[in-house]
Amino acid sequence: MSILIYVEHDNNELKADTLKTVSAAQAIGGDINLLVAGHNCAAVVEQAKNVSGVSKVLVADNAAYANQLAENVSLLVTELAADYNVIMATALTTGKNFMPRVAALLDVAQISDIIGVESADTFVRPIYAGNAIATVQSLDSKKVITVRATAFDAVATDGNADVVNLSQATDAGTSSHVNDEFTESERPDLGAANVVISGGRGMQNGDNFKLLEGIADKLGAAIGASRAAVDAGFVPNDMQVGQTGKIVAPDLYIAVGISGAIQHLAGMKDSKIIVAINKDAEAPIFQVADYGIVADLFDVLPELENKL
Amino acid sequence: MKVLVPIKRVIDYNVKVRVKADNSDVDLANVKMAINPFCEIAVEEAVRLKEAGAATEIIAISIGDKSCQEQLRTALALGADRAIQINTDEKLDSLHVAKLLQKVVEEEQPQLVILGKQSIDSDNNQTGQMLAALTGLPQGTFASEVKIDGDKVNVTREVDGGLQTVALNLPAIVTTDLRLNEPRYASLPNIMKAKRKPLDVKEASEFGLDLTPRTTLLKVTPPAERQAGIVVETVDELVEKLKNEAKVIA
Ligand SMILES: Cc1cc2nc3c(=O)[nH]c(=O)nc-3n(C[C@H](O)[C@H](O)[C@H](O)COP(=O)(O)OP(=O)(O)OC[C@H]3O[C@@H](n4cnc5c(N)ncnc54)[C@H](O)[C@@H]3O)c2cc1C
Ligand SMILES: Nc1ncnc2c1ncn2[C@@H]1O[C@H](COP(=O)(O)O)[C@@H](O)[C@H]1O
Numbered sequence: 338m339s340i341l342i343y344v345e346h347d348n349n350e351l352k353a354d355t356l357k358t359v360s361a362a363q364a365i366g367g368d369i370n371l372l373v374a375g376h377n378c379a380a381v382v383e384q385a386k387n388v389s390g391v392s393k394v395l396v397a398d399n400a401a402y403a404n405q406l407a408e409n410v411s412l413l414v415t416e417l418a419a420d421y422n423v424i425m426a427t428a429l430t431t432g433k434n435f436m437p438r439v440a441a442l443l444d445v446a447q448i449s450d451i452i453g454v455e456s457a458d459t460f461v462r463p464i465y466a467g468n469a470i471a472t473v474q475s476l477d478s479k480k481v482i483t484v485r486a487t488a489f490d491a492v493a494t495d496g497n498a499d500v501v502n503l504s505q506a507t508d509a510g511t512s513s514h515v516n517d518e519f520t521e522s523e524r525p526d527l528g529a530a531n532v533v534i535s536g537g538r539g540m541q542n543g544d545n546f547k548l549l550e551g552i553a554d555k556l557g558a559a560i561g562a563s564r565a566a567v568d569a570g571f572v573p574n575d576m577q578v579g580q581t582g583k584i585v586a587p588d589l590y591i592a593v594g595i596s597g598a599i600q601h602l603a604g605m606k607d608s609k610i611i612v613a614i615n616k617d618a619e620a621p622i623f624q625v626a627d628y629g630i631v632a633d634l635f636d637v638l639p640e641l642e643n644k645l
Numbered sequence: 646m647k648v649l650v651p652i653k654r655v656i657d658y659n660v661k662v663r664v665k666a667d668n669s670d671v672d673l674a675n676v677k678m679a680i681n682p683f684c685e686i687a688v689e690e691a692v693r694l695k696e697a698g699a700a701t702e703i704i705a706i707s708i709g710d711k712s713c714q715e716q717l718r719t720a721l722a723l724g725a726d727r728a729i730q731i732n733t734d735e736k737l738d739s740l741h742v743a744k745l746l747q748k749v750v751e752e753e754q755p756q757l758v759i760l761g762k763q764s765i766d767s768d769n770n771q772t773g774q775m776l777a778a779l780t781g782l783p784q785g786t787f788a789s790e791v792k793i794d795g796d797k798v799n800v801t802r803e804v805d806g807g808l809q810t811v812a813l814n815l816p817a818i819v820t821t822d823l824r825l826n827e828p829r830y831a832s833l834p835n836i837m838k839a840k841r842k843p844l845d846v847k848e849a850s851e852f853g854l855d856l857t858p859r860t861t862l863l864k865v866t867p868p869a870e871r872q873a874g875i876v877v878e879t880v881d882e883l884v885e886k887l888k889n890e891a892k893v894i895a
Contacts, residue, residue, distance in 0.1 A: 347806070406811065407774065408783050430804040434786050437739070437774035446738045446859035449769050459863065464768055465662045469671050472863040511817075512783035515799060515810040528805075532893070556894060564823065574789065574824060575807050581763065581823060583805070589893040599661055606871060610891045612883065618876075627874035628886055640880040645894070 338367025338457065341395075341417060343410075343426040343436075344385055348375045348403070351384040353529050356491035358427045358484045359390055363492070364454035365423060368392055371498070372417065374410055376403035382500060389496040396500060401508040404517075405431050408509035411438035416505065418443055418479065428483040428584075429528075436483050445477035452488035466580040466603040486528065487586035487607060520573050527578070530559035532589045533608070535578055536571070537563035537601075539594020539615065539634055543571040548638040549593065555645045561585065561605075563595045579604035594634050597622025614638075646793075646815075648691040648700045649755040651746055652684035652720055654713040655766045668864045680716045683761025685723075686821040689828040690759055690791060692724035699793045700757070702726050706749060708742050710734050714844060721839035722831035728842065733849035733856075739767070741856045743775035748852050750780050755816065757798065762787050762820040773820035783813040787822040 340362045345352035355371075362369050370393040371385050378398055385394045395417065401409045414435070418424050424439060426432030428450045440447035452470075453461030459474045460482065527533060534549050534556070546560065553560050561578040562571065578585055580603035590608035595601060597613070597620055605611070606625050613626035614637050623629045630637055656662060657677040665672045680688075694700035705720035707713040708731040717728040731745055750758060760773040777784035785791070785800025789808065792799040793815075801810045803822045831839070849856060877883045887894045 404809070404811075407777075407786070411778060430787065430802075433770050434774065434784075437771035438778035438784075440771070441740060441743060441775035441778035444740075446740045447769075447771050447775075448860070449771060462768075463868070464865070465656070465671060465766055466768065467868055468662050469664050470866050470868050472865075474861040474863055475859065476861065477859050509783070511781075512811050512813045515812050517807065517809050519807040568824065573807060574803050574822075575805060580765070580768070589887070589891075600658070606868075610887070610893045611871075611874075612887070623876070624873045625871045627891065628883055629874065629876045630878075630880070630883060631876060637880060641883070644880055644884050 338365065338423065339421045340365060340367050340369045340423040340425060341421040342369065342371050343414065343432060344371050344373045344381065345427050345429050345431055346373065346375060346378060346381040348378045349380050351381050352427070352429065353491060354427045354429060354486035356388060356494070357486040357489040358425055359388055359492045360489040361451065361454060361484045362425055363390055365457050367422070370395060372397070372414065374402040374405060374413055376400050386498050386500060387494045387496050388498065389493040391496055391498045394498045394500050395503055397503045397505050399506040401506045404514035406512050406514060407435035407438055408512050409507055411435045411442060412507040412509060413505050414439045415442040423480045423482065425482045425484060428485050432483050436481060440481035443479055443481065445479050445481055446475065447481045447483070448473060448475055449483050450485045451482055452485050466599050467606065468599060485584060487584050520575050524553060525557065525559045527559045527561055527576070527583050527585055531587050532556040532558035533561050533585050533587045534558045534591040534593065535561035535563065535595060536566055536593050537595030538565035538569065540566060540571060546572055551642040552638065552645065555642065563601050592622050593638065595622055596620045597625065646700050646756040647702045647704065647753060648694060649750065649753060649758045650684070650687050650691050650703060650705050650720065650725065651758070651760050651772070652688065652705055652707050652716055653681045653761070653764050654678055654707065654709055654716045655681045655764055658682055658765055664865050664867045668866055670862065670865050680719055681761050681764050683763055683821050685828045686823065686825050687759040687761055688720050688723050688725060689826045690821060693826065694793065695724065704729060704753060704755070706731070706746070708733060708737065708745055708849065717844055718839050719831060721842040722836045723829065726842065728844040730844065730846045731849050732846055735856065737856060738859050739769045739771035740775055740859060741854070742772050743779055744854050745849060745852060746776050747779040750776070757815065757817060757819065759819045759821060762822055773818050777818040782816055782818050784818045785811055785813055786820040788819050789822050789824045791819055791825065
């Protein structure tokens, strides 16, 4: 069995979730290679070399992959796929974007967002916003899989893989990158933080998210939000937690002014400890919370910040 | 410019599904069904393009059994001009849905295909990208803004770090994210009018495709239930519990 894993990165940093995807690959078993496709991404290659359990790092460093456009990356990965039984990527926005193209070009079905490996061809994945868990067997000889990182533990970074430079430079020529508007933040990534504190519609406006910042500073937490808070323009879209936003599973998740709709729960209910702060004792969030406070968030938050 | 909008009939997003006692699948008997919310946003976007003079004709298409005609009628009431049902009783893999859509794209030659980014039942998030690959077209997935600009379309995408804008040569494939627009409600006169709009039915078996399943659903189980915990009375108590009982803060 040979497995190729696409490395998530931004040309500077290897996204830590890739380490969890490697552990999903180890559960399948076989020779594991990584692919770094990007431009001026030597720093990422250095980090990829150290990922445990990996024998080779393939590097496609070319302007065609600078923004990891799906049209170009999918051609590269499809070409490399000839040598592998399993192609994997983390179910983040890059992998979700190009992997189904790879599957279609290889004429195989994709198994999205796996949370468990039963055997080399049988995988476990959530459906219906996590309200049901499906066990699916793939009948294709080649497997194309995306992995929900929160379901796997990260592998260590004490490896020493060989680096193989590729000469491919496939540019489909049908799309181009215009610009990025990335949110700058000093805080840990939502996906990587041990503590996440999220605000919902109950926060009333964007300014009030400052009340979460003081607490986040003390706990080293990332800040998230419900869709209602994002829709209302309180905070940017990349903070959304849920079925269609980010999936998080920190040690501690604090939901503030969030009712607990199934779509929100889908993104956080695998957190180890859940705390809910909500003035409505009937809010569904209390059904999943380990500790709840039924109170006005504007009273609770300043006091909580003081007492931490 | 012709716009093709694939829509899927799914469980209503407010309904919490239950797993069947024999663990063979979820139980959809007597459950409220609706257009997949992302597909509704796709229809709305197409209608707005038509209202803005950029689109001339909107074709809604759904692949499924006869019951999906209900969702096609809704799409017609929302502003689609005509509809196509590809009839099948099978639960198809996204790959097969994409292959059928590819055939329709070849026949209809739309300049733009707008799909939802994800079905809220399978949570696959595959079909649009697969269709793009099969047709060799560029894609703008997870769109929060779509701007036609001559023979190109600029799509602003919701990505993990924020927003990314790409320029795609037309024809192109777009998949919608939630913030692209807020769908309108169908008015009563438009619901009446929709009954007379054309709805073609084709058999999936007529397309000459091998639609043999590539995956087998072995079982479906309910997720691990979380136990509701306790309600604490004071912030002091909360901090004490988090430190000493849960041990998640120092
Ligand atoms: C297809 C689809 C996908 C979706 N995906 C997502 C997703 O990924 N993530 C997501 O979050 N949602 C998602 N949603 C939306 C979801 O259904 C809910 O609408 C949303 O989660 C509600 O956000 P909320 O809890 O902040 O707002 P509300 O439901 O309005 O709840 C606000 C809560 O704040 C409390 N509150 C108000 N004031 C105070 C106060 N002063 N002190 C304490 N408590 C207070 C209220 O009691 C209430 O419980 C999706 C919906 C659809 C249709
Ligand atoms: N059976 C179907 N009929 C029509 N369109 C579909 C069907 N299945 C999926 N789609 C389209 O593909 C999108 C993504 O679906 P999926 O890849 O299943 O998550 C949906 O929002 C629809 O636009």
